[in-house]
Amino acid sequence: QEQLVESGGGLVQAGGSLRLSCVASGRTFRSDNMGWFRQTPGKERESVAAIGWTGNIIYYADAVKGRFFISRDDAKNTVYLQMNSLKPEDTAIYYCAADHDGMGGREEGEYDNWGQGTQVTVSS
Numbered sequence: 551q552e553q554l555v556e557s558g559g560g561l562v563q564a565g566g567s568l569r570l571s572c573v574a575s576g577r578t579f580r581s582d583n584m585g586w587f588r589q590t591p592g593k594e595r596e597s598v599a600a601i602g603w604t605g606n607i608i609y610y611a612d613a614v615k616g617r618f619f620i621s622r623d624d625a626k627n628t629v630y631l632q633m634n635s636l637k638p639e640d641t642a643i644y645y646c647a648a649d650h651d652g653m654g655g656r657e658e659g660e661y662d663n664w665g666q667g668t669q670v671t672v673s674s
Contacts, residue, residue, distance in 0.1 A: 551576050551577075551624050552570055552575070552576040552648060552650075552662075552663045553574070553575050553576050554572055554573070554574050554575050554646050554647070554648060554663060554664065554665035555572065555666070556570060556572045556644065556646050556665045556666065556668040557564075557570070557571050557573075557668060558570040558668060559668030559670045560583075560642060560669075560670070560671070561671045561672075562636055562670075562671070562672055562673070563595075563658065563669050563672070563673050564636060564637055564638055564673065564674050565578065565587050565600075565635060565636065566637050566672070567615035567632070567633060567634045567636065568633045568636065568670060569630055569631070569632050569633070570586070570630065570631040570633065570644055570646075570668060570670075571628055571629075571630055572574075572584070572586075572628065572629045572630075572631075572642075572646030572665055573626070573627055573628050574627045574629075574648060575587045575591070575642055577625065577645045577650075578650075579591075579624060579627040580603060580624040581602055581603050581652050582600055582648045582649055582650055582652060583600060583601065583603055583608065583648075583649040583650065583653070583654055583655065583660075584600065584601050584622060584629040584646060584647070584648055584649070585597060585599065585600040585601075585646065585652075585654075585655070585656070585661060586599045586600070586620060586629075586631045586644060586645070586646055586647075586669075587599040587644070587645045587646075587647060587658065588640075588643065588644045588645070589642055589643050589645070589667075590625070590641065590642045590643075591619075593603045594610065594621075594656055595645070595674075597609060597611060597619055597656040597658065598610075598611050598618065598644070598657045599611065599614065599619075599620040599631060599656070600620070600657040601620045601621065601622055601629065602652070602655075603652045604614060605622060607620065608655040608656065609655050611654040613639075614633075614640075616643075617633065617634050617635045618631060618633050618634070619631070619632040619634075620632075620633065621630055623641065629643065629646055632645075633670070636670075636672045637672060638673065638674045639672075640670060640672050641670060641671050641672050642665060642669075642670060643667040643668065643669050644668050644670055644672075645664055645665055645666075645667045646664075646665045647661035647662075647663065647665070648661060648662060648663045648664075648665045649661045649662060650662045650663070654667075663666060
């Protein structure tokens with residue numbers, strides 16, 4: 551059973567940076583597409599970024615383009631989300647997800663396994 555564990559969330563002032571990490575265990579990581587999603591209370595979970603198993607960037611949400619950067623280190627079974635120039639509207643619980651087919655990207659339904667989430671709070 552694959553397990554995904556996110557870390558790196560916290561409280562930061564607007565304009566600051568955070569780097570989220572998601573460590574995968576329990577299955578072969580290198581063949582999975584990986585995604586980051588976020589959710590705020592009362593809203594649907596939305597895709598933030600996705601990276602393919604070859605390291606190709608699949609997707610960035612328009613709201614984060616040029617500020618957030620997704621990457622992966624297969625040797626460490628870890629996917630990262632570097633978040634720069636943070637804004638209060640980036641406040642959310644951030645989840646990483648794994649797509650075992652290696653074909654999915656931005657749609658929540660394409661992902662097979664999810665982490666528990668990490669809270670990011672950006673103060674103004």
